[in-house]
Amino acid sequence: MSLLVIGSVAFDAVETPFGKTEKMLGGSASHFSLSASFFTDVRIVGVVGGDFSDTEQQVFDAHQINTNDLERVPEGKTFRWFGRYDYDLNVAHTLDTQLNVFADFQPKVSAESKNARLVFLGNIQPDLQRGVREQIPNAELVALDTMNLWIDVARESLIRTIEGVDVVVINDAEARQLTAIPNLIKAARTILSWGPKALIVKRGEYGAALFTSDSYFAIPAYPLESVFDPTGAGDTFAGGFMGYLASQKNLDDAAMRRAMIFGSVMASFNVEEFGTARVERLTHDEINQRFRTFKQMTHFEEIPFERTARAIE
Amino acid sequence: MSLLVIGSVAFDAVETPFGKTEKMLGGSASHFSLSASFFTDVRIVGVVGGDFSDTEQQVFDAHQINTNDLERVPEGKTFRWFGRYDYDLNVAHTLDTQLNVFADFQPKVSAESKNARLVFLGNIQPDLQRGVREQIPNAELVALDTMNLWIDVARESLIRTIEGVDVVVINDAEARQLTAIPNLIKAARTILSWGPKALIVKRGEYGAALFTSDSYFAIPAYPLESVFDPTGAGDTFAGGFMGYLASQKNLDDAAMRRAMIFGSVMASFNVEEFGTARVERLTHDEINQRFRTFKQMTHFEEIPFERTARAIE
Numbered sequence: 001m002s003l004l005v006i007g008s009v010a011f012d013a014v015e016t017p018f019g020k021t022e023k024m025l026g027g028s029a030s031h032f033s034l035s036a037s038f039f040t041d042v043r044i045v046g047v048v049g050g051d052f053s054d055t056e057q058q059v060f061d062a063h064q065i066n067t068n069d070l071e072r073v074p075e076g077k078t079f080r081w082f083g084r085y086d087y088d089l090n091v092a093h094t095l096d097t098q099l100n101v102f103a104d105f106q107p108k109v110s111a112e113s114k115n116a117r118l119v120f121l122g123n124i125q126p127d128l129q130r131g132v133r134e135q136i137p138n139a140e141l142v143a144l145d146t147m148n149l150w151i152d153v154a155r156e157s158l159i160r161t162i163e164g165v166d167v168v169v170i171n172d173a174e175a176r177q178l179t180a181i182p183n184l185i186k187a188a189r190t191i192l193s194w195g196p197k198a199l200i201v202k203r204g205e206y207g208a209a210l211f212t213s214d215s216y217f218a219i220p221a222y223p224l225e226s227v228f229d230p231t232g233a234g235d236t237f238a239g240g241f242m243g244y245l246a247s248q249k250n251l252d253d254a255a256m257r258r259a260m261i262f263g264s265v266m267a268s269f270n271v272e273e274f275g276t277a278r279v280e281r282l283t284h285d286e287i288n289q290r291f292r293t294f295k296q297m298t299h300f301e302e303i304p305f306e307r308t309a310r311a312i313e
Numbered sequence: 314m315s316l317l318v319i320g321s322v323a324f325d326a327v328e329t330p331f332g333k334t335e336k337m338l339g340g341s342a343s344h345f346s347l348s349a350s351f352f353t354d355v356r357i358v359g360v361v362g363g364d365f366s367d368t369e370q371q372v373f374d375a376h377q378i379n380t381n382d383l384e385r386v387p388e389g390k391t392f393r394w395f396g397r398y399d400y401d402l403n404v405a406h407t408l409d410t411q412l413n414v415f416a417d418f419q420p421k422v423s424a425e426s427k428n429a430r431l432v433f434l435g436n437i438q439p440d441l442q443r444g445v446r447e448q449i450p451n452a453e454l455v456a457l458d459t460m461n462l463w464i465d466v467a468r469e470s471l472i473r474t475i476e477g478v479d480v481v482v483i484n485d486a487e488a489r490q491l492t493a494i495p496n497l498i499k500a501a502r503t504i505l506s507w508g509p510k511a512l513i514v515k516r517g518e519y520g521a522a523l524f525t526s527d528s529y530f531a532i533p534a535y536p537l538e539s540v541f542d543p544t545g546a547g548d549t550f551a552g553g554f555m556g557y558l559a560s561q562k563n564l565d566d567a568a569m570r571r572a573m574i575f576g577s578v579m580a581s582f583n584v585e586e587f588g589t590a591r592v593e594r595l596t597h598d599e600i601n602q603r604f605r606t607f608k609q610m611t612h613f614e615e616i617p618f619e620r621t622a623r624a625i626e
């Protein structure tokens with residue numbers, strides 16, 4: 001088995017300036033696995049309630065996402081998130097959160113799940129993330145996402161968890177908050193000093209950056225004239241990144257760089273429609289086309305300046 | 314003559330969390346010309362007062378910057394700017410502005426200046442910019458910078474001025490304000506529809522983007538662990554961009570892309586010390602080294618995803 005994700009499967013209700021939806025498939029594990037499924041076999045560890053219906057299950061099935069470890073609590077309700085975005089689509093306003101069955105989520109890592117080559121610890125309580133990580137000691141690469149809440153209420157536990165993973169995936173505000181260092185480059189060096197071999201900093205409309213001990217890689221975001229619903233963009237990025245890596249033999253710097261591009265490509269599609277709608281019907285041709293556009297929009301010729309060029313005047 | 318800049322020559326007093334200086338050479342034309350001088354011959358149209366001394370003149374002379382059109386008003390005082398930066402170095406707080414001789418600045422474009430192949434209209438009142446532009450109808454490429462003040466008080470005049478130039482160089486907040494369009498990509502298309510063939514959007518620590526009618530190019534900023542004084546970074550970027558272009562025969566998209574990198578390289582040096590100190594003692598080797606680093610930090614292999622790669626599992 002290639003890739004395992006631990007995270008939330010949820011119903012989202014989202015309002016944006018461009019429309020609203022009452023109830024759609026959401027949650028970190030949903031967005032992640034759907035995105036990763038274009039590149040590799042992926043399996044979810046999570047929990048849903050009795051209201052999780054065949055309609056949602058069908059989305060996973062249609063993309064060969066393994067849900068054997070998606071726990072069902074028939075008498076419980078699925079995690080629900082209610083959010084709103086104003087014209088500044090970078091900021092999500094949470095209107096209501098109903099944790100429901102997710103409140104007591106204890107990830108159960110089956111024997112099969114323990115064979116995962118790559119693991120993504122979605123944004124849940126850091127103690128739980130660490131518990132999962134310790135149950136899969138032989139994974140080749142483990143990545144972790146988190147959020148400002150855990151930096152506020154469980155910083156020490158989060159740092160211990162970060163010490164035990166290979167890749168940290170966070171946004172720039174979180175990197176600054178986590179380290180209390182305003183300069184992002186210094187903040188990144190500090191996080192790497194805790195143990196991970198790579199740090200990915202997501203910058204929303206400004207793109208993303210990959211820090212390792214001896215390399216720095218930074219890319220812009222795909223230029224979109226209209227962003228419809230940014231919910232799940234970060235997890236879709238992570239799904240593309242980890243899914244692509246899982247398809248590669250060597251998880252070296254060159255592969256991670258390409259994975260950054262595929263992650264950005266997947267995120268750029270995700271935000272074009274509500275929820276998972278756009279990614280659900282993506283094709284590999286569309287993905288590769290946008291991958292090539294990334295190359296075009298970042299390419300320049302490596303011709304250093306020659307003083308003698310002044311002679312042309 | 315290759316490159317002409319119209320703009321301010323000033324004395325800056327700057328406080329940052331890392332230090333302060335009472336009086337140093339500043340102003341858009343100073344930062345621009347110093348940066349451009351590493352790539353081409355550059356000439357300033359501007360005005361200074363009787364307090365402009367040999368010490369400051371020496372900076373221009375040492376870099377072969379032509380100041381024949383730098384007007385001197387012996388009984389007047391040079392433009393002074395007093396500013397402060399807090400830990401968020403992206404935001405300049407103006408403590409005081411003393412326009413002095415700059416208040417009545419009427420750019421005088423000499424016969425020699427009219428031969429300029431490239432022209433940069435630094436951030437001054439848009440009517441004045443347009444007046445200069447009209448006096449140099451044969452320039453091969455004219456670029457313009459502006460600021461939020463002119464968008465507030467002289468928007469119509471600014472748009473008329475933009476209609477007559479080839480390249481607009483502004484930051485992302487200004488692009489949004491100028492067009493009243495929150496989405497940057499749409500805002501950029503709107504500005505291009507007014508006439509310019511290229512728009513450069515500066516994004517501070519997030520890098521810069523180049524929009525043309527049929528191409529998009531975006532680059533990150535050079536990753537700096539400490540930014541000491543951001544004053545003049547935008548003009549230093551523009552100086553590197555225009556100076557490099559002036560050294561090239563073909564001002565095509567490929568040259569503009571490399572010029573974006575050289576502009577970013579120059580700006581990255583500028584912010585490392587107060588005022589013009591770092592750029593004054595730069596070498597071409599240092600510039601080219603950072604140019605190559607930009608290539609390394611943006612490079613990835615163009616290998617599209619192949620479904621068959623899944624077979625490796």
